Amino acid sequence: MKIFEYITRYCKKRKKQFMAFGIFSFWVWGCSVLSPYVLGKYIDKLVEIEVINTILMFTCTLFMINFSKNIIGYLSDLISTKLINEIAFNIKFDIFKRLKRVPLNYFKDKDSVYLSERINKDSDEIVTFYFRNLFKLMLEFFTIIIGFLYLYFLNHLISYMLIIIFPIYVAFYKIFKTPMYNAQLEFKENSSMYHSCANIQFAKIRYIKLNVLFEYVDKLIINAFSKAYHSLIKYFKISYIFTNLEMFFVEIINIFILFYGGVLVYKQEISIGSFVTINSYCAMIIEAIKYFIEYGASYQQTMVSFNRIIELENIDVETNGTNIIDNIKCIKGCNLCIKIAENQILNDINIIFNENQISLIKGKNGVGKTTLINVIAGLYIDEYKGLIYYDDLEIHNIDMYKFREKHISFVEQEPGFL
DSSP, rough: HHHHHHHHHHHHHHHHHHHHHHHHHHHHHHHHHHHHHHHHHHHHHHHTTTHHHHHHHHHHHHHHHHHHHHHHHHHHHHHHHHHHHHHHHHHHHHHHHHHHHSSSHHHHHHHOHHHHHHHHHHHHHHHHHHHHHHHHHHHHHHHHHHHHHHHHHHHHHHHHHHHHHHHHHHHHHHHHHHHHHHHHHHHHHHHHHHHHHHHHHHHHHHHHHTOOOOHHHHHHHHHHHHHHHHHHHHHHHHHHHHHHHHHHHHHHHHHHHHHHHHHHHHTTTOHHHHHHHHHHHHHHHHHHHHHHHHHHHHHHHHHHHHHHHHHHHHOOOOOOOOOOOOOOOOEEEEEEEETTTTTEEEEEEEEEEETTOOOOOOOOSSSSSSHHHHHHTTTTTTTTTEEEEETTTGGGGBBBHHHHHHOOOOOSSSOOOO
């Protein structure tokens, strides 16, 4: 599974926490599975009880099982919460690092709020999905096996009845799989765009006030909300139909088990304690089957977030050479041309900057002065045509990150945040 393989890479750095989480998860599951059996035996003993010690023994056993379940459950949840937040941050941080090294042109039609929200939400979702399901998949499978074996030895018909549920759930899942995925993807995209649009009114407040664009921005926000709202309702309808059809069949199964189990007790074919245990294990099996089907649906939804994360990770980073230079005497640009957003900014520019010389680039607003400097500094290293030399080295062969860090300074019109 792609999601599990992806997150496991980050778990390798936290082996001790990961192992503790797994052990605690198994412990909590074991207590949950054992409790109904002990309770059933206790109820049977109450019928034929002879000494008070029997009551004390069973109640103490149940107390210890549930007490340890709660304590270990707390530790398990605490570890998983730490792991979820740490690993989600690592994923976000890796993506942020990568995006800082992709070509500038990638950002020309991207909104910063949209990108930030998308990265944060998608990372949180895939990591949460991973830790909620990693061990639960195995444990719920064991629950079904143990529950079926117990029910089979008590009464074949009940176990056969429960087997019928699985193909019905699978059929439902196959019918709703694609519509739910598409609806979830549409909602996530529209929701991100709405938050991005809402941010414009604050990020561009000076421009909006200056040009009196209040109504225009209001329309943008209303339209963005409308799309997000309608995609949410669409997803809600599909999800609601799927969930309620599922619940309908579960209720039918529960009613049958209550009726048939009651008949068996009446005929004295099973004890009251066994009837209580049957009900408990039937409920656990049904929940486990529901989990597997819902897992399929939630996996499809999480794949939306996963695919969006991988899409960002697969963006090609810009070229950065390996040669480190400390001193230069000349920077030369030959036949430089560049288009930004289909606009030809520079066209066949030739320029030389020599050591110990102050150079002035002048011109009207928008003619390409800043773009020329950015090209020379390597900010558009894969997006221009022509050649740039730092002494005898072509710019693509130079580690421009190191060079800009140590040897180039920019004084901007508007100061940055550092």
